[in-house]
Amino acid sequence: MKQFNVLFFLMFGxxxxxxxxxxxxxxxxxxSYDPNIPKPAEIIGHEVGEWHVTHDKLxxxxxxxxxxxxxxxxxxxxKTFEGRPVLLLTITTPKNHQNIETIRQQHIALxxxxxxxxxxxxxxxxxxFSIHGNEPSGSNASLAYAYYLAAAQGPxxxxxxxxxxILLDPSFNPDGLQRFAYWANVHKSQNLNSDNNEREYHEVWxxxxxxxxxxxxxxxxLPVQLPESRARIETFHNWLPNILTDHHEMGxxxxxxxxxxxxxxxxxxxPKANQELTKEIATYHAKALDKIGSLYYSEENYxxxxxxxxxxxxxxxGSIGILFEQGSSRGHIQESENGTLTFPFTIRNxxxxxxxxxxxxxNMRAKILDYQQKFYRDMRTEASKSxxxxxxxxxxxxxxxxxxxxxxxxxxxxxxHELASDATIAGKTYKKGYSYVVPMNQKNPRLINAMFxxxxxxxxxxxxxxxxxxxxxxxxxxxxxxxxxSNAGPxxxxxxxxxxxxxxxSNYAYLFEWHEYYTPKALNKxxxxxxxxxxxxxPFSLEGKQYDYxxxxxxxxxxxxxxxxxxxxxxxxxxxxxIKIKAVSTGLTQGIDLGSNDFDPIxxxxxxxxxxxxxxxxxxxxxxxxxxxxxxxxxxxxxxxYFNTADLDQYTDLILPSGWGNKILDKQGxxxxxxxxxxxxxxxxxxxxxxxxxxxxxxxxxxxxxTLVAKNIPFDQKNDFRGAQVTGGAIFExxxxxxxxxxxGYKNDKxxxxxxxxxxxxxxxxxYDNPIQYTNNxxxxxxxxxxxQELIKNSVPFKATRMGKGRVILFTDNTNFRAFWYxxxxxxxxxIFFGQMM
Numbered sequence: 100m101k102q103f104n105v106l107f108f109l110m111f112g113x114x115x116x117x118x119x120x121x122x123x124x125x126x127x128x129x130x131s132y133d134p135n136i137p138k139p140a141e142i143i144g145h146e147v148g149e150w151h152v153t154h155d156k157l158x159x160x161x162x163x164x165x166x167x168x169x170x171x172x173x174x175x176x177x178k179t180f181e182g183r184p185v186l187l188l189t190i191t192t193p194k195n196h197q198n199i200e201t202i203r204q205q206h207i208a209l210x211x212x213x214x215x216x217x218x219x220x221x222x223x224x225x226x227x228f229s230i231h232g233n234e235p236s237g238s239n240a241s242l243a244y245a246y247y248l249a250a251a252q253g254p255x256x257x258x259x260x261x262x263x264x265i266l267l268d269p270s271f272n273p274d275g276l277q278r279f280a281y282w283a284n285v286h287k288s289q290n291l292n293s294d295n296n297e298r299e300y301h302e303v304w305x306x307x308x309x310x311x312x313x314x315x316x317x318x319x320x321l322p323v324q325l326p327e328s329r330a331r332i333e334t335f336h337n338w339l340p341n342i343l344t345d346h347h348e349m350g351x352x353x354x355x356x357x358x359x360x361x362x363x364x365x366x367x368x369x370p371k372a373n374q375e376l377t378k379e380i381a382t383y384h385a386k387a388l389d390k391i392g393s394l395y396y397s398e399e400n401y402x403x404x405x406x407x408x409x410x411x412x413x414x415x416x417g418s419i420g421i422l423f424e425q426g427s428s429r430g431h432i433q434e435s436e437n438g439t440l441t442f443p444f445t446i447r448n449x450x451x452x453x454x455x456x457x458x459x460x461x462n463m464r465a466k467i468l469d470y471q472q473k474f475y476r477d478m479r480t481e482a483s484k485s486x487x488x489x490x491x492x493x494x495x496x497x498x499x500x501x502x503x504x505x506x507x508x509x510x511x512x513x514x515x516h517e518l519a520s521d522a523t524i525a526g527k528t529y530k531k532g533y534s535y536v537v538p539m540n541q542k543n544p545r546l547i548n549a550m551f552x553x554x555x556x557x558x559x560x561x562x563x564x565x566x567x568x569x570x571x572x573x574x575x576x577x578x579x580x581x582x583x584x585s586n587a588g589p590x591x592x593x594x595x596x597x598x599x600x601x602x603x604x605s606n607y608a609y610l611f612e613w614h615e616y617y618t619p620k621a622l623n624k625x626x627x628x629x630x631x632x633x634x635x636x637x638p639f640s641l642e643g644k645q646y647d648y649x650x651x652x653x654x655x656x657x658x659x660x661x662x663x664x665x666x667x668x669x670x671x672x673x674x675x676x677x678i679k680i681k682a683v684s685t686g687l688t689q690g691i692d693l694g695s696n697d698f699d700p701i702x703x704x705x706x707x708x709x710x711x712x713x714x715x716x717x718x719x720x721x722x723x724x725x726x727x728x729x730x731x732x733x734x735x736x737x738x739x740x741y742f743n744t745a746d747l748d749q750y751t752d753l754i755l756p757s758g759w760g761n762k763i764l765d766k767q768g769x770x771x772x773x774x775x776x777x778x779x780x781x782x783x784x785x786x787x788x789x790x791x792x793x794x795x796x797x798x799x800x801x802x803x804x805x806t807l808v809a810k811n812i813p814f815d816q817k818n819d820f821r822g823a824q825v826t827g828g829a830i831f832e833x834x835x836x837x838x839x840x841x842x843x844g845y846k847n848d849k850x851x852x853x854x855x856x857x858x859x860x861x862x863x864x865x866x867y868d869n870p871i872q873y874t875n876n877x878x879x880x881x882x883x884x885x886x887x888q889e890l891i892k893n894s895v896p897f898k899a900t901r902m903g904k905g906r907v908i909l910f911t912d913n914t915n916f917r918a919f920w921y922x923x924x925x926x927x928x929x930x931i932f933f934g935q936m937m
Contacts, residue, residue, distance in 0.1 A: 120148050120443040125243040125450045127251075136167050136250035139242040147242045148443035150287070151235055151280040151431075154183055154273045160242060161186055161269055168249035169193040170260065176330035180311035183273035185330040190248045190265040192257065195221065202264060203338060209468065210339055210417060210475040210542060217468035221261075224460045225340035226453055227268035227331070230317045230347070230409060232275020233307035235283070236425050236442070237346030240449035241269035247454070259461050266340060268331060271409070272309075272316055279307025283430045291432045293439050295351075299430040305716035312727075313720025314918065317345070318405070318564065320412035321549070322919035323510045335416070336512045341467045342380070342419045344456050345409035346449050348427035352436040354394040355448050356401060356424035357384045358410060363559040364402030368545045369414040370477075372470055374403075376419055380459040384423075387455035393448050394437065405564040406549050407917075415549050417474035419467065423452050475542065482540040490551055491524060491586060492571050492578035493534025496614035496647075496846045498597035499677045500921050503616070504574045505535050507550070507919075509594050514541050517588035524586070527577040532597075536587040551578065553830075553880035560882060561819060565828025565855065567881025568919075572830050572851035575922025597677045601670040605682035606655055606662055608693055609669055610641070613649035613844035616921060619928040620730040621676035622651055626703040628668065629659050633698040634843070634933065639690025641683055649843025649933075651701075652693055704931055706732070707747070708754040711739035713763050718756035718785060721915040725924060743767050747775040752931050757786035757856075757913070769795035777903025781934040783927070784909045786856050797907045798900055803859040803890045828855040828916075829881025831891060832874045839870030840933035841897060844925050851879055852896060853920055857887055858911045859894040871897040871926075897926075899937040906934045 122138055125147065140146045142163050143156040152160075165173035165188065175184040195202060206223055208214060226244075228237030245267060248260075270276050279302070286299035305313050310325060319328040335343070349356065359377045381397055388395050401422055403411045410422035426435065428442045460467065493501045508515055518534040537547060550570045557566065571578040601609065611618065613634070625632050635650040653669065655662050666682075673680045686693035706726070710719045719736075726734040734754075737745050742764060747753065753772065755763060764772070773795070776782050784792055792798045805824070812820045833850050835842045842850075850871070862869045872895050878888065898909045908930050914923035930937075 119146055121146060122243060122246070124443060125240075125447050126247060127454070130256070131252045132250040133252055136246065137163055139246060143242070147239060148446050151283040151442070152239050152242060153280045153284075154270055154277040157238060157242065157269055157276075158184060158186060161188060161245060164245055164249050169196070170249055171245075172196060176334065177326055179274045179327055181274045183277070185273065185327055186269060187334055188245060188267040188269070190260070190267055191221070191263065192260045195261065195264065199264070207339060209472045212476070212479070215472070217465055217472065220468055221264050222342075222460050222464040222468060223264045223266065223338050223340040224457060225266040225268065225335065225338070225343040226456065227271050227344065227409065228346045228449070229276055230271035230345065231308045231315070232272045232277070233279040233302060233429070234348035234427060235276060235279055236348055236427070236445035236449045238270045238276055239442075240346070240446045240453060241267065243446070243450050244453045245269065259457065262464055263457065263460060265457065266334065266338060271331070272327065274311045275307045275309055282307060287431055293432045293434045295434055297430070300433055304710075304712050304714075305720070309716060309720065312724040313716040314724070315717060317347075317409055318407045318917055320409050321407040321568070322917060323507055324918035329510060332510055335413075339416065339471070340413070340418055341471055342421065342456065342460055343409065343413040344421045344423065344453070346423045346453070347425070348445070349424040351427055351429060351433055351440060353424070353426040354396060354437060355388060355426065356399070356422070357381055357395065357397050357452060358401070358403070358420070358422045359398055360401040360403050360422070361559070362398060364404050364561065364563070366404050366406065366411070366414070366549075368549055369403060370474065373414050373419060376463070376467060376470060377421065379463065380419065380421065380456070383455040383459035384452050387451045387458070388448065391447065391451055393451070400563075402563045404562060404566070405568070407568065408564065415545050416543060417471045421456065423449065425449055478543050478545060482544040485539050485544065486582060487539055487580040489539060489581040489584050489587060490537045490547070490578060491518065491529055491534060491581055492537070492576045493518065493529045494576045494846070495528045495530040495533050496612065497616055498533045499616040500574055501533055501535070501576055502597055503921055504570055504576060505591070505594070507570065508537065511546060512542075513547060514538065514590055516590050519586055519588035522586055524581070525579045527579065529577065531588075535591065536581070536584070538584060538587065555878055555880060555882075557882050560823035560884065562827045562882065565881070567828060567830045569830060569880045570919070572879060573853065573920045573922055575845070575850060577847075599673040599675070599677040599679055601666060601673050601680040601682060603682045604662070604666045605684060607684050607686065608655055609653045609680050609682055610646060611651050611673075611678055611680045612647055613651060614647065614846060615676075615678045616925070617676040617730070618651070618678055618844065619925065619932065620732070621672050621678055622701065622932060623704070623730060623732050624672045624676070625653060625669070626701065630665075631658060632701050634701055635691060636697045636699060636840075636936070637691045637838075639688040641685070641688040644681065647846065648837055649840070652698055654693075699936055701932055702751065702935075704751045705749060706752045706754065706931060707735040707737050707750045709739060709742065709756065709763070710736045713739050713758045715757045715759065718913060718915075721913070721918060722754060722756060722927070724918055725915050725927070729924070730928070739764060743771060747771070747780065748778075750780065752781045752783060752934065755782065755784040755788045755791070757788060758791065763788060763791045766795065769797075773797065773902070776905035776907060779904040781906045781908060781930070783930050783934070784907075786911060786913060787858060789858050789860070789909055789911055792907065792909060797902065798898060798909060800898065801861040803861060803894060805857075805886050805890060807886050824857070824884050824887065826854055826857050826883050826887055828853065829883050830854075830879045831877040832879050833871050833877070833896065834874055836867065836870040839867070840936040841870050841899065841926060841929050843929050843933060850923070852912045852914075852923060853916045854896070854912045856911060857890075859890040860896070860898065860911060862893060862895045869895050871895060899934075906937055908934060908937065
């Protein structure tokens with residue numbers, strides 16, 4: 100539905116902008132309002148749109164609103180990393196509130212083969228705002244919108260609320276919203292300045308878009324790795340709303356977008372009926388925006404492919420996700436191609452489409468409820484006919500990583516079972532307690548498929564986001580489809596994390612293999628305690644147990660702790676890290692003995708990471724989050740602004756996340772790092788740091804380049820032609836040399852890696868210098884162009900070289916992508932702890 104209003108993009112003039120806009124600017128003028136309900140300005144001290152609302156004021160107003168209205172209840176569903184509440188307002192009639200749990204259960208029953216008559220059932224609408232903190236018009240609109248729902252009077256709104264439950268999430272991203280509101284407000288002048296060069300419209304790094312650890316939270320609906328996501332996913336599955344709206348902003352020169360998006364970029368698991376209903380709902384948005392004279396568009400730019408986005412995740416769950424994108428003022432007022440864009444104007448468009456959403460829900464209620472019921476009925480039929488009856492997954496050496504994948508299933512209310520007994524399936528060993536079985540004959544097999552399937556053929560070659568996220572590949576676990584449930588044990592009902600500990604006291608040594616996900620956490624605690632530890636460069640067996648490359652040995656003698664205290668300390672470390680530490684009584688083994696020179700000592704590490712202008716905040720935040728929240732390791736963030744004056748001598752490792760072009764650091768910074776590396780430091784670069792390493796001669800890198808030339812491509816298809824060459828996020832197979840320290844802790848000789856760059860490195864001449872190498876047919880899941888498919892074959896995503904006493908290490912791929920790539924996190928840890936062995 101490509102529809103453009105013939106009216107000029109209506110924005111009020113400079114004179115009106117200088118005045119304070121009142122609440123009436125947003126509200127429908129044909130409605131009366133309850134005077135006992137406080138207006139936003141009475142609580143937060145300013146009119147909506149006069150200032151950017153800070154999250155604390157937003158919370159305070161919503162609490163006061165709930166206290167004043169019998170239509171609203173409010174819940175604190177959890178805390179952000181910075182301790183801010185993740186609120187939810189439930190809005191309906193007082194009568195419905197008295198029976199809200201019954202209404203919820205009846206609504207859920209629709210998806211479970213419950214009542215067939217939907218004519219009397221309320222529709223459930225989840226409306227969320229500003230998941231990107233510097234897209235604030237949504238959260239600011241929620242002030243006026245919540246007031247409207249609480250205060251509007253008349254039989255029409257009473258009838259609407261009688262047949263509707265609204266779940267209102269006023270701020271998807273509390274930490275980011277607070278950060279951006281501070282920025283916009285401290286730069287506001289009394290005389291509003293619309294000049295695009297004004298500092299107000301140019302945030303400092305990392306900006307307010309992301310949460311505390313600089314994650315884009317609109318990519319976490321399916322992986323559910325962040326606390327804000329976990330709160331709303333719990334709400335989503337508790338209610339299964341029929342419609343979920345996601346209010347965003349886009350570039351200042353844009354108008355207003357609402358879904359549907361690009362017709363050819365819809366995930367194949369999404370039913371056609373979903374898009375048809377989306378298109379019908381869109382007519383309500385068009386009508387509402389026509390009325391206030393706002394330009395808009397749909398079926399362009401945005402897509403419905405990646406289920407990790409808030410507007411797409413509902414589509415695989417029998418709901419309808421709606422994305423709104425408002426051209427952003429990025430402050431209070433700014434010049435645009437469509438005239439002078441004011442903050443109140445952006446808020447009004449968001450408010451208007453919030454109203455048009457519930458207008459559509461009211462009029463399409465029975466149709467949408469019937470759609471959801473049919474969706475789940477079709478899912479039951481689909482599951483019963485499927486040849487695949489279950490999926491088994493696990494890692495026989497790593498219980499924690501397997502558990503974390505099962506944790507995602509658990510958060511999405513997907514049922515899974517223990518493995519009945521150890522089994523070998525399709526050549527892979529699955530161990531009881533380290534594996535799970537997921538039956539397909541359950542409520543929503545398409546959601547399971549969305550997590551586990553591999554897809555390499557597509558209708559379109561352009562993607563708004565990644566084209567692959569296959570979870571068993573991202574977790575590096577073995578998995579297989581099963582044609583029966585014969586391997587399934589009891590359903591897992593009491594879901595608990597794996598246990599760890601030390602089996603007994605030793606006067607000789609303690610050993611633990613490097614396979615478990617949290618072994619880096621354990622090793623760091625041991626080293627930070629000042630204890631000696633070594634790693635095995637070869638496999639061996641001792642007292643009936645096989646030990647692999649990278650096994651960690653902690654000798655008992657000559658430690659700073661006596662044997663009893665050492666045992667107690669290691670036992671606590673093992674429990675905290677969920678690993679098993681084995682006590683041994685002899686150093687005589689089959690293979691390398693424990694006193695062998697093939698056990699290398701491991702030094703205590705002190706790590707720094709480069710952040711600030713020129714660095715991709717997403718990549719830096721993923722690494723910070725990994726160290727801080729997973730491995731309990733301190734990491735010092737050094738900003739590019741003062742890097743050249745910082746003392747690096749105290750650090751063993753410096754991580755350079757991907758940057759923007761070659762602008763990570765200047766020549767002075769490069770020379771500083773070179774001298775530090777030559778003195779014994781290890782620098783670890785990611786992705787396009789490869790170009791920077793090349794420019795300043797840290798490494799000699801031979802890169803494969805495409806020679807693609809456009810032939811018979813018209814000008815209006817130029818962007819699509821170049822866009823098809825973008826590897827926006829796909830998964831590829833590598834082969835591993837397991838004896839190389841970078842691969843310690845990996846039990847298989849193949850590893851799936853996530854790639855979203857077109858940097859292809861030629862392998863070294865000596866095979867032992869290519870410990871990670873793409874296979875000859877590497878694509879496992881996702882999209883890559885034919886030209887890039889040829890370039891990636893047998894290329895290498897990893898390089899390590901000596902420079903003086905130190906090491907230079909490069910990854911062309913992101914081993915820490917969006918916190919759910921558990922399977923490659925250990926590559927970075929290996930570079931940290933074993934870098935000097937490479």
